[in-house]
Amino acid sequence: MNFLRIPSAFRGVRYTNTHSFFSQCLKSIPSRLQNKHLKCYHTVPEIPERNLTPLFSEHGIRVAWDEHQGHVVKSLNDRVKGTELEDHSIFNIVFQTAVLPEHAATFQFASQAYNNHFFFESLVSAEKAKADPKVQLENNSIIQQAIRENFESKEALLLKIKELASNTFGAAWIWVVLDDYNRLQVMRTFQAGSPFLWSRSQSKDPHLVPSVPDHSTRPRNYSHVPIINICLWDHAYFTDFGLFQREQYIDTWFQSINWSVVENRLKQSLV
Template sequence: MILSPLSRQQTALRICRPLIRTQDLYNPKTQRRRIHKLPQLGHAGAFQRDGIPGMLSPEGYDMAWNQYQGHLVDRLNRLTAGTPLENSTTHDLILAHARQPNAASLFNHASMAWSNHQFFSTLSPDPPKMSPHLTSKINDSFSSPESLKQTFIATANAMFGPGFVWLVRHKYRNDYLMENEFSILTTYIAGSPLPGAHYRRQEQDHNTMMAAGSFGSASLFPGKESKIAYGGADIDILLGVNTWQHVWLMDHGVGGKKSFLEGWWKAIDWDVVESNWHSTTGKERNAENRRSYPLGRVGDVGRRRQTPAEGVY
């Protein structure tokens, strides 16, 4: 783990109206007003028709993406409707609420929607091979792609509980890692790998825990401290796998998590992974500018980006 432990508890949430029925996941026919929308995957047609070979059946894909991601988007619409936040992307919602103990529900749904989208966006029904350039970079950090595979799958399979496992690039050198080195990061429940969200210790971030001030000064004066928590790292996210049971249980059974992970590795679109790597290096100056923006104030998020009426993600 990259993050250092931060003890915290969750404040009580005030429920103003009944939430979505638990037996319903996502039904677009019930959506009357949708600012946030289900993002379109590049291979959605093939996934819907054939599933993801070796990984998910069409029914498993429909559950893990259409229904579950649709449910997350629906909840974001309900939580932000009529507020300045309804025009904010999931990325901005995560950063704005990572230090706000009383916004656990909004953070959780935005973080899960962002992470699940990252997971599915790196999959392909006909994945290309890893390029020599990317292979060389992986060799530098993991000795070989096979070593990366074994480490990645073993880490994800050993997680006792739901979460995500990520391949990340470290932007700057520290006492343990070289600049541009790749490493593996785990996040639990709806925890986010984004550097600006590292203040939230997600494995203790349940909506029903009662206490205030668990973030100390970070919750009292958001936006004024460093955007990276103590013990955190400034990273870019290249690849991730979702280990939540609803993703793999239908197709692989109770003991089939490793089988799912083996199938996932064969479905990775390495061109997308390499694109994530190269696109991040050219955006670091913009990222530095973004980190200096005071995202912590709730009202600032909706004003920061005005989006077209057709929806945001």
């Protein structure tokens, strides 16, 4: 099934190109292949860093990664078992189920698994962020320049993220994404919405009447390419920051970003 309309950033990329952003997407949620039946059963991968203090305590990691990701992946496996989706990667499942009402829950589980792994992949402890030059924004020139050009400064970017978060009620993700014109934007998706797809970005407040943009004028058939995100689901910050300290959680997250990961994502996505 040719379900995926490849964005311009991914055109010409083959799966064997391990440096491509597309192949990284496909591999970002590893799967265990059962050779006998040629079916994929998704597992919870190891994240790059387990020490993410003070953003996540040891208990916070267990809740936000081990337990939450474990629940999401198990629920996804339960839904796709015995279906035509059983042997697809999680990234592919997101696209195949995005516009099918009968697969709405499957989409949510697949998209949430992807979103959460994308989030944890770019985190380090605040101590490492201060001590390791490789992960610091100042030593990753492409993303640093892009932030300057689009937001003027990293402080202005953080302020924009916090302003959007302050107007967000309920479970959501905030993303820094690359748009059709290689510009960085800040956007929000509710629940497990995906920035990859216009149809399932879930970026409008569900309590408001949404406007419908005219996508026919856009230069490509693909939505935004994410380069970084922050989880605004309750489980991500209640454990270590409590009910009323979401702004402190966002500040701590911004000090815990591995900018070298973000730099690589941006370089592989520019067209």
